[in-house]
Amino acid sequence: MTAYAFDRVLTPEGWLAPGTVEVGADGRIAGVEAGEEGERVGGIALPGMPNLHSHAFQRAMAGLTERAGPGEDSFWTWREVMYGFVDRLGPDAAEAISAQLYCEMLKAGYTAVAEFHYLHHAPDGSSYGDLAEMAERVTAAAGRTGIALTLLPVLYNAGGFGGAPMGGAQRRFANDADRLLRIVETMRQRRGADPGFRVGLAPHSLRAVGPECLADAVAGLDAMDRDAPIHIHIAEQTKEVEDCVAWSGGRPVERLLETQDVGPRWCLVHATHMTPDETRALAATGAVAGLCPTTEANLGDGLFPLEAYLEAGGRLGIGSDSHVSVSPVEELRWLEYGQRLKSRRRNIAAPPEASTGARLHAAALEGGAGATARETGALEAGRAADIVTLDAAHPLLAGKTDDAILDAWVFAGNANLVRDVMVGGRWVVRNGRHPEEEAIGREFVRTMERLAG
Numbered sequence: 001m002t003a004y005a006f007d008r009v010l011t012p013e014g015w016l017a018p019g020t021v022e023v024g025a026d027g028r029i030a031g032v033e034a035g036e037e038g039e040r041v042g043g044i045a046l047p048g049m050p051n052l053h054s055h056a057f058q059r060a061m062a063g064l065t066e067r068a069g070p071g072e073d074s075f076w077t078w079r080e081v082m083y084g085f086v087d088r089l090g091p092d093a094a095e096a097i098s099a100q101l102y103c104e105m106l107k108a109g110y111t112a113v114a115e116f117h118y119l120h121h122a123p124d125g126s127s128y129g130d131l132a133e134m135a136e137r138v139t140a141a142a143g144r145t146g147i148a149l150t151l152l153p154v155l156y157n158a159g160g161f162g163g164a165p166m167g168g169a170q171r172r173f174a175n176d177a178d179r180l181l182r183i184v185e186t187m188r189q190r191r192g193a194d195p196g197f198r199v200g201l202a203p204h205s206l207r208a209v210g211p212e213c214l215a216d217a218v219a220g221l222d223a224m225d226r227d228a229p230i231h232i233h234i235a236e237q238t239k240e241v242e243d244c245v246a247w248s249g250g251r252p253v254e255r256l257l258e259t260q261d262v263g264p265r266w267c268l269v270h271a272t273h274m275t276p277d278e279t280r281a282l283a284a285t286g287a288v289a290g291l292c293p294t295t296e297a298n299l300g301d302g303l304f305p306l307e308a309y310l311e312a313g314g315r316l317g318i319g320s321d322s323h324v325s326v327s328p329v330e331e332l333r334w335l336e337y338g339q340r341l342k343s344r345r346r347n348i349a350a351p352p353e354a355s356t357g358a359r360l361h362a363a364a365l366e367g368g369a370g371a372t373a374r375e376t377g378a379l380e381a382g383r384a385a386d387i388v389t390l391d392a393a394h395p396l397l398a399g400k401t402d403d404a405i406l407d408a409w410v411f412a413g414n415a416n417l418v419r420d421v422m423v424g425g426r427w428v429v430r431n432g433r434h435p436e437e438e439a440i441g442r443e444f445v446r447t448m449e450r451l452a453g
């Protein structure tokens with residue numbers, strides 16, 4: 001066991017200043033106490049933030065989709081650009097991009113990631129020699145950087161509602177439930193013993209997975225692990241809602257809740273377009289809403305009904321999704337700012353006389369831990385030792401204590417305040433540096449130059 005002393009420690013019961021976190025050889029927190037014992041690390045110790053929604057390869061597209069097309073641009077024109085990009089990505093490139101991304105995530109304060117992994121096959125749609133080749137590459141990238149990975153192999157089975165045929169670019173994503181479950185099973189067998197690794201399943205969306213296929217996949221997952229997480233994209237776009245109504249007579253969230261036993265193991269990604277009834281119904285299930293404010297803003301999706309959802313006791317977490325931004329600060333800030341711009345009021349997420357930054361931070365830790373199915377999200381005995389320190393000497397934090405630190409970080413922390421990062425008891429970033437960052441960065445640059453050429 002090793003004890004680490006910090007200037008300040010955020011615990012579920014409040015702040016300790018100074019505080020000590022004891023970390024066992026199993027990578028879990030053995031105890032948290034007031035006072036300074038053991039090795040002095042300093043800084044402000046926070047629980048590491050889970051990133052509950054990632055498509056790693058899309059990091060390579062950041063900044064490449066901001067030129068207007070000939071007509072009106074939307075999520076759907078963005079998707080065409082993404083499909084064109086996907087066509088050129090092989091396993092080596094996917095691994096290099098993922099490693100760079102995960103390294104950036106750690107340095108930004110994310111300690112776990114749920115990878116919504118849908119790029120399974122070769123460009124012609126045939127499987128690689130190893131059916132799980134691409135899943136292995138993403139997993140290898142996570143292993144190299146030290147981030148905890150919840151791998152969610154994605155089931156993609158149709159080009160639209162009602163079993164519409166898939167387009168050419170979608171061949172790389174396509175699996176029936178059996179083949180997808182083989183990837184899940186393979187990865188469980190190969191990697192299941194690693195405490196930093198978890199496998200679940202992600203039906204891509206109701207438009208890409210028909211009702212029977214969805215039922216088969218969930219039953220197959222249950223046969224392996226009844227607690228494994230299930231994530232699904234839902235109600236991100238108004239067109240998707242309209243298409244779902246035209247096909248089934250019901251809205252996506254409404255329909256999912258009617259047809260599936262949605263509970264705390266579920267993460268509904270985006271859930272942007274909900275009626276007040278759907279909002280309350282989702283909150284009551286205990287499922288996590290997977291919110292990705294920077295991507296949702298970038299794609300012009302719309303605004304999540306945050307205030308009503310929080311009032312109903314709903315759970316939420318944050319994801320960087322398309323990775324146009326890789327920063328928990330930006331996700332939390334824009335989650336609140338979108339609501340302020342819409343309502344023309346301030347401090348929407350906070351309960352009376354409480355801190356908005358602290359409320360959003362705590363909610364995202366709790367929901368993110370649930371969605372990644374990892375014992376993380378709080379500095380207390382029994383949880384994984386996933387710790388992020390902020391630089392206590394940074395001018396932005398001068399004179400600030402306790403929750404005011406979180407408000408300063410979330411609303412004014414444009415310089416990265418993250419100094420040290422521990423995942424599962426192992427330091428992966430010290431003084432802002434990851435030991436592999438130069439090598440990973442070189443491979444990423446070579447990959448990007450090849451893709452551009």
Ligand SMILES: [Zn+2]
Pocket residue numbers: 053055116233269321
């Ligand atoms: Zn997504």
